[in-house]
Amino acid sequence: MTETRVQVFKTARRLLTGYGASAQLAAEAEALMMKRPLIVTDKGVMGSGVIEPILESFQHAFTDSTTLYSDISAEPETHVVEDCRHRFMASKCDGIIAIGGGSAMDTAKAVAVYIGDDRKLEALFGEDQVRTRKTPLICLPTTAGTGSEVTNIAILSDVNAQLKKGIVSNQLLPDVAIVAPELTVSCPPAVTAASGVDALVHAVESYLSNFSTELTRPLSLRAMTMINKSLLQAYENPKDMNAREQMATASLMAGLAFGNAGVGAVHALAYPLGGRFHLSHGVSNAVMFTEVMRWNYANCRALFLDIAYALGAPNTLVKEDAGDFVVERLAQLCEQVNIPKTLREFDIPREAIPELAESAHGVTRLLRNNPRELSVDDIAAIYTAVY
Numbered sequence: 001m002t003e004t005r006v007q008v009f010k011t012a013r014r015l016l017t018g019y020g021a022s023a024q025l026a027a028e029a030e031a032l033m034m035k036r037p038l039i040v041t042d043k044g045v046m047g048s049g050v051i052e053p054i055l056e057s058f059q060h061a062f063t064d065s066t067t068l069y070s071d072i073s074a075e076p077e078t079h080v081v082e083d084c085r086h087r088f089m090a091s092k093c094d095g096i097i098a099i100g101g102g103s104a105m106d107t108a109k110a111v112a113v114y115i116g117d118d119r120k121l122e123a124l125f126g127e128d129q130v131r132t133r134k135t136p137l138i139c140l141p142t143t144a145g146t147g148s149e150v151t152n153i154a155i156l157s158d159v160n161a162q163l164k165k166g167i168v169s170n171q172l173l174p175d176v177a178i179v180a181p182e183l184t185v186s187c188p189p190a191v192t193a194a195s196g197v198d199a200l201v202h203a204v205e206s207y208l209s210n211f212s213t214e215l216t217r218p219l220s221l222r223a224m225t226m227i228n229k230s231l232l233q234a235y236e237n238p239k240d241m242n243a244r245e246q247m248a249t250a251s252l253m254a255g256l257a258f259g260n261a262g263v264g265a266v267h268a269l270a271y272p273l274g275g276r277f278h279l280s281h282g283v284s285n286a287v288m289f290t291e292v293m294r295w296n297y298a299n300c301r302a303l304f305l306d307i308a309y310a311l312g313a314p315n316t317l318v319k320e321d322a323g324d325f326v327v328e329r330l331a332q333l334c335e336q337v338n339i340p341k342t343l344r345e346f347d348i349p350r351e352a353i354p355e356l357a358e359s360a361h362g363v364t365r366l367l368r369n370n371p372r373e374l375s376v377d378d379i380a381a382i383y384t385a386v387y
């Protein structure tokens with residue numbers, strides 16, 4: 001009998017892209033029979049001016065019946081999900097619309113699967129612990145970005161455990177994702193930089209993943225090329241619509257790639273930095289990026305050559321030089337967008353390294369995707385190199 005090799009490509013059920021796509025939101029919400037939507041966003045996005053035109057377009061569809069929830073901090077904490085669910089119930093909402101970066105989208109995704117579940121939120125953490133989602137969900141990213149609009153994971157900070165924890169379930173995949181570059185134009189440069197490098201890490205790690213597929217690999221490579229060309233432009237000229245559109249699309253493509261192939265050791269080593277020392281997701285990934293790539297290169301030289309070409313290497317480059325080319329280009333990009341290079345710059349004590357290494361080694365969900373295995377000592381050596 002032939003071995004079965006069926007793969008399911010996970011994404012939002014419906015995907016709208018391109019400049020002006022946010023104007024379609026009211027129609028999409030109506031098609032999902034939303035009459036009293038809850039808009040989940042945060043204060044930074046509220047102050048950026050992207051919400052007002054959307055609310056205006058809502059006036060015809062949902063007169064007086066839209067509820068706003070914006071009490072979300074970056075790297076959202078678990079109690080916010082409880083609070084947001086309470087608002088949903090109190091306002092008798094019948095659908096959720098996330099407008100924001102990964103923090104707002106992950107909160108909205110967690111709330112959407114928590115509605116109508118009488119268990120404690122903790123019961124939902126881990127893989128496939130979620131029951132059926134009962135409320136419709138639309139996600140509009142305002143950063144480029146996390147790709148959260150098409151992934152089956154929501155990441156929350158558990159302050160007591162000083163850990164970032166994930167809810168992983170296909171029930172988190174939104175009904176509709178609207179990737180509208182106009183929503184990212186107001187991103188301040190530091191957010192453009194951190195979220196843009198996160199998208200690049202998604203592209204590279206998904207390409208190197210042990211679980212990459214024929215469908216994910218082209219998405220990863222193309223996203224790398226687009227980010228390599230447009231990140232600095234978007235950082236230096238926030239109103240450059242072409243750069244914003246390229247970044248928004250690349251972030252989506254990287255999200256589709258890693259949502260199916262997974263990410264690896266960069267994310268695993270970044271997690272404890274977020275949980276314990278509150279570095280933002282994008283910045284913690286950026287700091288670990290080049291050293292983890294230096295480690296990975298030994299096991300996948302041919303793949304590194306592909307990455308080098310995607311990042312603009314001349315076609316005369318050979319496999320033996322691909323590792324150096326990739327590491328140097330990634331380091332240069334992070335430097336150009338002013339992301340600190342060392343753990344020391346974040347006041348992380350050197351003595352914390354053994355504990356960070358133990359914690360990262362426990363992120364087996366991601367380490368199993370990585371092309372080269374890491375022991376606790378290997379991980380500690382990488383943190384030390386970045387110190």
Ligand SMILES: NC(=O)c1ccc[n+]([C@@H]2O[C@H](COP(=O)([O-])OP(=O)(O)OC[C@H]3O[C@@H](n4cnc5c(N)ncnc54)[C@H](O)[C@@H]3O)[C@@H](O)[C@H]2O)c1
Binds near residue numbers: 048106144148184
């Ligand atoms: N679920 C996933 O697949 C996934 C993937 C990667 C990261 N994440 C999570 O996403 C979070 C990080 O998300 P992020 O990088 O998008 O940042 P974010 O959502 O935390 O936003 C960062 C800051 O930028 C502001 N901001 C966002 N969009 C803006 C805009 N258009 N104009 C002005 N200000 C704006 C926000 O108000 C906030 O202050 C982390 O919690 C991380 O764990 C999730």
Ligand SMILES: [Fe+2]
Binds near residue numbers: 146198199201202285
């Ligand atoms: Fe990420």
